[in-house]
Amino acid sequence: MKLSIFAVTAALASVVSAQSKRGLAYPWFNEGENIDPGRFTNGGKVTWMYNWETWRPARTPAVNFIGTQAKKDSAASPIGQLHNRWRQQGWTDVFSLNEPDFNDISPQEAVDWYLQHINPMTIRKGLPAVTSSTDAGKGLDWLQNFLNICNGRCYHDYINLHWYGSNISQFKTHIQNANRRFPNKKIVISEFSLVRPATQAQQQSFFNEAIPWLDAQGYVIMYFPFVATSPTLLQGNDGAAVDHVGTGGALFNNDGTVSAVGQIMLR
Numbered sequence: 001m002k003l004s005i006f007a008v009t010a011a012l013a014s015v016v017s018a019q020s021k022r023g024l025a026y027p028w029f030n031e032g033e034n035i036d037p038g039r040f041t042n043g044g045k046v047t048w049m050y051n052w053e054t055w056r057p058a059r060t061p062a063v064n065f066i067g068t069q070a071k072k073d074s075a076a077s078p079i080g081q082l083h084n085r086w087r088q089q090g091w092t093d094v095f096s097l098n099e100p101d102f103n104d105i106s107p108q109e110a111v112d113w114y115l116q117h118i119n120p121m122t123i124r125k126g127l128p129a130v131t132s133s134t135d136a137g138k139g140l141d142w143l144q145n146f147l148n149i150c151n152g153r154c155y156h157d158y159i160n161l162h163w164y165g166s167n168i169s170q171f172k173t174h175i176q177n178a179n180r181r182f183p184n185k186k187i188v189i190s191e192f193s194l195v196r197p198a199t200q201a202q203q204q205s206f207f208n209e210a211i212p213w214l215d216a217q218g219y220v221i222m223y224f225p226f227v228a229t230s231p232t233l234l235q236g237n238d239g240a241a242v243d244h245v246g247t248g249g250a251l252f253n254n255d256g257t258v259s260a261v262g263q264i265m266l267r
């Protein structure tokens with residue numbers, strides 16, 4: 001009985017997903033706060049959501065939830081629970097390893113882990129999410145090394161990229177480079193934003209151009225601006241993110257309404 005319910009959920013989910021590439025990167029600290037994802041997801045413009053964890057947020061209305069095993073194992077997202085949680089929570093997709101190229105996980109170590117834990121999952125699967133660093137061995141190089149070691153054995157539906165930088169042309173160049181390097185792969189961008197000292201107005205103009213451009217690129221199948229929270233909650237819970245990107249890209253205002261940047265996701 002349970003299985004057939006999940007099968008129906010999955011069928012509905014794939015209908016919804018065809019309508020939009022847009023998703024919410026929704027941090028854990030939104031739980032219990034005035035951050036209602038329904039402001040984005042109820043109208044069908046935004047159809048995806050993830051929280052860098054393998055537990056499903058209390059509020060996931062009309063949305064496809066993507067679980068993330070961000071580390072090889074963690075207290076909040078125990079690797080031993082990954083498969084139970086995916087089945088019980090009805091995920092459509094799984095994201096794996098968050099920025100392994102910056103967290104000292106070698107491609108070989110990641111491949112061994114991926115084959116054991118992610119390969120057996122029968123939902124859509126994202127390869128480890130790499131940074132936009134162009135340092136040797138990081139970013140797209142790390143991903144290339146990972147794929148070389150996999151040698152066709154790592155089942156996946158798309159590659160997963162993060163990008164942080166200074167301007168829209170740099171962003172487009174990075175995504176186009178990834179497409180040139182991995183021409184047969186679909187691309188998901190699970191974090192992207194300008195870095196400090198970008199103001200909210202500069203973030204607005206960046207996302208104004210980035211979002212329609214991403215919608216027009218056939219090889220991009222999902223994207224998630226950083227980040228679906230408010231400036232105050234980001235400041236209170238993720239100082240490292242504030243130091244790196246500031247708060248101008250927040251999709252919510254402090255009073256819980258949709259920010260000027262957030263409005264772009266609803267066009």
Ligand SMILES: *[C@@H]1O[C@H](CO)[C@@H](O)[C@H](O)[C@H]1NC(C)=O
Nearest residue numbers: 165166167168169170171173
């Ligand atoms: C975009 O940023 C890059 C890297 O900082 C810089 O080299 C380039 O000149 C900038 N382009 C524009 C159009 O501002």
